[in-house]
Amino acid sequence: MADGTSxxxxxxxxxxxxxxxGSMRRFAQRRSTVxxxxxLPLILLIAGFVIYxxxxxxxxxxxxxxxxxxxxLSNFTFLLKRHTFQLVIFQSCLFAxxxxxxxxxxxxxLAHLMHNIPGxxxxxxxxxxxxxxxxxxxxxxxxxxxxFDPSYSAFNWILNQFGIASVPWLGVGWIARFxxxxxxxxxxxxxFMIMYLAALKSVPEQLYEAAAIDGAGxxxxxxxxxxxxxxxxxxxxxLFSLIVTFADFDIVRILTSGGPQDxxxxxxxxxxxxxxxxxxxxxxxxxxxxxFPILAxxxxxxxxxxxxxxxxxxx
Numbered sequence: 001m002a003d004g005t006s007x008x009x010x011x012x013x014x015x016x017x018x019x020x021x022g023s024m025r026r027f028a029q030r031r032s033t034v035x036x037x038x039x040l041p042l043i044l045l046i047a048g049f050v051i052y053x054x055x056x057x058x059x060x061x062x063x064x065x066x067x068x069x070x071x072x073l074s075n076f077t078f079l080l081k082r083h084t085f086q087l088v089i090f091q092s093c094l095f096a097x098x099x100x101x102x103x104x105x106x107x108x109x110l111a112h113l114m115h116n117i118p119g120x121x122x123x124x125x126x127x128x129x130x131x132x133x134x135x136x137x138x139x140x141x142x143x144x145x146x147x148f149d150p151s152y153s154a155f156n157w158i159l160n161q162f163g164i165a166s167v168p169w170l171g172v173g174w175i176a177r178f179x180x181x182x183x184x185x186x187x188x189x190x191x192f193m194i195m196y197l198a199a200l201k202s203v204p205e206q207l208y209e210a211a212a213i214d215g216a217g218x219x220x221x222x223x224x225x226x227x228x229x230x231x232x233x234x235x236x237x238x239l240f241s242l243i244v245t246f247a248d249f250d251i252v253r254i255l256t257s258g259g260p261q262d263x264x265x266x267x268x269x270x271x272x273x274x275x276x277x278x279x280x281x282x283x284x285x286x287x288x289x290x291x292f293p294i295l296a297x298x299x300x301x302x303x304x305x306x307x308x309x310x311x312x313x314x315x
Contacts, residue, residue, distance in 0.1 A: 075286040107192025133190035173263035
């Protein structure tokens with residue numbers, strides 16, 4: 001100090017430690033800190049089971065078949081030149097987009113029908129319609145496979161009763177594609193139904209009453225009240241289903257194993273065939289990574305639209 005005296009270290013240390021403890025206490029009491037600590041186990045799980053495998057798959061995709069030499073993007077260029085893989089890209093897009101559109105439409109219709117059923121009866125029907133989504137997909141797909149089986153097909157038995165010849169459900173390319181899409185729609189529609197039903201219940205009744213006073217009919221209420229209020233839920237549900245459907249493995253693997261003549265392969269089943277069954281793990285990793293740019297493109301536009309609509313509502 002100016003007068004030559006000095007403050008003992010033992011006097012300043014308790015004050016500094018007390019201030020440090022106070023700042024640590026305030027930091028620990030922040031909502032952001034508490035939220036981060038609560039989310040930390042989930043963050044670690046995502047890092048261990050999603051982020052690390054994703055980066056490891058990128059690393060594998062740049063190796064040769066023996067995984068001894070770095071080959072860069074050679075695996076990707078090799079795949080793009082193969083007619084089979086070009087067919088896989090087309091089939092994956094056809095399978096995912098068609099399935100999601102049908103699930104969204106049917107789920108929307110079912111949600112409106114359920115919304116108009118009163119009380120206890122609605123709960124009963126809602127539980128029954130959720131059964132396809134609750135049953136394990138592999139088990140329900142095996143049941144569908146039995147119904148499509150050429151020798152013991154229940155569908156062919158019904159057709160034969162009316163004098164119609166049996167249909168090779170899983171033996172013809174386009175028919176097999178139709179079968180895989182049908183099973184996916186059957187499994188995924190209840191998810192859309194329950195999400196849309198929850199969104200419908202959140203739409204204020206006052207909006208419908210005001211629209212009715214203005215002379216709006218059923219279609220006008222649908223397009224100018226219901227759909228605008230449900231746009232964000234519809235967009236997020238479609239995006240989630242698109243991601244899950246693109247990565248679908250069980251349905252195609254159990255029903256057709258990619259046949260006939262590789263006409264029903266999707267990214268997941270073709271990656272399994274190339275990477276596991278054929279022993280070319282780097283090439284299989286390359287196949288699986290082709291889904292990423294497609295899904296990233298879809299997620300960017302869907303989430304941007306959701307964000308813009310949220311900002312408009314907030315302002």
